[in-house]
Amino acid sequence: DGGITQSPKYLFRKEGQNVTLSCEQNLNHDAMYWYRQDPGQGLRLIYYSQIVNDFQKGDIAEGYSVSREKKESFPLTVTSAQKNPTAFYLCASSMDKGNQPQHFGDGTRLSIL
């Protein structure tokens, strides 16, 4: 079955530590996205990528970094500069067309130790 896989499902970060969240898709989608979800705030866009080796900052990119070396993969690193990283992180992908829906993974919940 085609879909998006996020791992791990739960992740704990120590002070001063960088952590990387994995996102892999086998839908052959060009575009991929990372969102942060906090209670009562809906989805906020962190980074997005329309094509391999290219990505753009979203609304809340500070303290995060991404790479897009392969079409299938779009990992997100939460750096130590992100002072409030506790949240639910969602990865999505879509065809590179405005009338197509985004498909979501099941998320990674990041907490501070």
Added chain:
Amino acid sequence: AQSVAQPEDQVNVAEGNPLTVKCTYSVSGNPYLFWYVQYPNRGLQFLLKYITGDNLVKGSYGFEAEFNKSQTSFHLKKPSALVSDSALYFCAVNRETDSWGKLQFGAGTQVVVTP
């Protein structure tokens, strides 16, 4: 800039009664509109979309939505709600002139269906 408003944080409905979740949008040009549902600790699931054509769009799990251009609204409806419909619902918009799929999401509406 495009935006989406979901005016109700929570909607409460008894099982078997009609369910409506409201969404209004603001875009320049023609909109592409989407509804998603999210269950606890899960990703968003696509329910339905409006691109063009009939104003009444049918989607998954018995949901439908009505596009109203004059009121810039895209309300989600279900004739008879189930307890299993209790979840968080998101409306999203893109513009016809945008060539790719970057969406603007609303803040979400929590639906609670009581037995």
